[in-house]
Amino acid sequence: MPDRPDRPDRPAILLDLDGTLTDSVYQHALAWRKALELGGIQLSVWRIHRRIGMSGGLLAESLARETGHELTDKEAAKMKQVHARLFAAQMGDVRLLPGAKELMRHLTKLKVPWAVATSGALASARPLLELIALPPSIPLITRDDVQHAKPDPDLWLAAAARLGVAPESAVAVGDSVWDLLAARRARALGVGLLTGGYGQEELERAGAYRVYEDPADLLLHIDELGIRAS
Amino acid sequence: MPDRPDRPDRPAILLDLDGTLTDSVYQHALAWRKALELGGIQLSVWRIHRRIGMSGGLLAESLARETGHELTDKEAAKMKQVHARLFAAQMGDVRLLPGAKELMRHLTKLKVPWAVATSGALASARPLLELIALPPSIPLITRDDVQHAKPDPDLWLAAAARLGVAPESAVAVGDSVWDLLAARRARALGVGLLTGGYGQEELERAGAYRVYEDPADLLLHIDELGIRAS
Known part of the structure; x- marks a missing residue:
């Protein structure tokens, strides 16, 4: 089967920050x-x-x-x-979500291209970024970088662009309905986490391809997203 | 059609406190x-x-x-x-929910028997009771009055007993899945409010007969519960 260069078999991962990596x-x-x-x-x-x-x-x-x-x-x-x-x-009182650090480390270790995209402005996101200890090599897109935040697709699109991947080959992970609606508008695959306090049905109805409890649960099932160790 | 004395056409209303009357x-x-x-x-x-x-x-x-x-x-x-x-x-920082006061007043005005039943202990519920200004004539059941709180049916059952009505003829109003599960176990009709932050599907799946946004929305649709002005 011929390769489709625009659909690599290891998708890029775009991560929301608030409620997805941090319990905020x-x-x-x-x-x-x-x-x-x-x-x-x-x-x-x-x-x-x-x-x-x-x-x-x-x-x-x-x-x-x-x-x-x-x-x-x-x-x-x-x-x-x-x-x-x-x-x-x-x-x-804000903590990292279970598995957030491990997920970020795993993606880096597997050389999966990944980025963080947040609806927050850089100034207000800064303490959260310290909490997650984002490696300087990882692209970060904030509210300041785009014209419209979620549910507009701009943040996910900008994150995919910074990674040099097509949005269609990216998985956008978030905890709110807005993340998933934005993912659909970006033509990325949306993955929902229950950490934002939405019910599973609400996230699925907003277009989630899969719903996991938290970053730890996503990491446990990361093969479902087509991310393999080899 | 003969009257069924155990099913009066104006049901009693049992109200949860936290998240149902107060935004807590x-x-x-x-x-x-x-x-x-x-x-x-x-x-x-x-x-x-x-x-x-x-x-x-x-x-x-x-x-x-x-x-x-x-x-x-x-x-x-x-x-x-x-x-x-x-x-x-x-x-x-805790406020009354929209319509909470009006709903309580309306029930009293219509002479609908009503009571409040909370999973909280009296000591911790006291400031909330001050906030809702519960009339002294209204029965209040707290965690201290029963052996098991929700999702056990004890609180709803005790509230119905205090009103002298059969649980089967009561409507139990709450904002959490536990309120609705407890209502089913009490054989009362469960009504869910979105004020607790659960999605509508979750409350329906837990057995809600109807789901309203908040006490104000319930009051607007109170005829759906069989409560008529005359």
């Missing part, structure tokens, strides 16, 4: 609740939870729309700032 | 994460989140089992104590 989704949800309230928007935490993984701007906008509260650009910027401060105050 | 599930999840970690158990927040609504003892035990960490009674008691302290420290 719930702290984000509570920080947003308070930031929104301080900005005059009273919202239940579950509604916010279900938007984590979108860009902060889109999240604030979509939640404001839901409450019929029009946000000025200045208000939205202020809210993002307050959220970042409240989240940073909880960083001491 | 996410604070509980983070308080448990830290309490477990201080007790030597490292667990991702989503795994804890999916156990909120169980009794604290059962939660600590089931999570300890998952990590293979045997808990002594003393350790479990200590962990529950630490969780209660960490949760209390966040009470200032």
Whole structure:
């Protein structure tokens, strides 16, 4: 069978950061609740939870729309700032997810091209990047590098481009519905993790090719993604 | 058609407290994460989140089992104590859920028998009870009143008994899978709310007769539960 150079048999892996490598989704949800309230928007935490993984701007906008509260650009910027401060105050309680380090090491060891793509801005992602100890050789795409965050495909597309692979041959791993919708729009294979607090059915309905519990569980089943040791 | 005295056409309503009337599930999840970690158990927040609504003892035990960490009674008691302290420290950020007050008022106005049943101990539920301003005439069942909390049916059964109604004619409203499993075991009709952060499919799969967003949405559709104004 002839090789298809655009479909290598060892796909590239694109990893989301928040909730996929670090256990930070719930702290984000509570920080947003308070930031929104301080900005005059009273919202239940579950509604916010279900938007984590979108860009902060889109999240604030979509939640404001839901409450019929029009946000000025200045208000939205202020809210993002307050959220970042409240989240940073909880960083001491944020941990790596089980298997995150081992997964990253395994990919590097197997010479699988991999990258990290986050909806967060570099400034707010920095403490998380320290936590995961991202090797300097690994491409990192943040909110600052693209015009639109998830559910737009830009972050996954930029990550694939930085690795020099076609998005169609990449596996995009995330913990939220937005990661998976963005993966479909990028024509990458989406893999969901339960670590974001979504149920398996929700992730599958958003197009997940496979759903794993956490990075450790993904690593245990990595052959299902076509990644072989030899 | 003859009346069936054991099936009145206006069912009694049994309401869970945490996550059903108050927006407190996410604070509980983070308080448990830290309490477990201080007790030597490292667990991702989503795994804890999916156990909120169980009794604290059962939660600590089931999570300890998952990590293979045997808990002594003393350790479990200590962990529950630490969780209660960490949760209390966040009470200032806990809000009533939309429609909670209006739903309680509506039931009282319509003379629908209703009660509150919580997996929490009275001591830890007290600040939440102040938040919802439970009328003194409304029966309250806490963890202290029963041998087993949810998913055992005891809490719902005790609440129905206090109202003098058969569990089969009661509607049990909760936000977690445990509330709904307990409702089935009590032979009550289970109603799920999305406020706990579970997806609709998960609640339906656990036996929900109907799923609403929050107390406000339930109130909007209360006719679906057979509760009429006249």
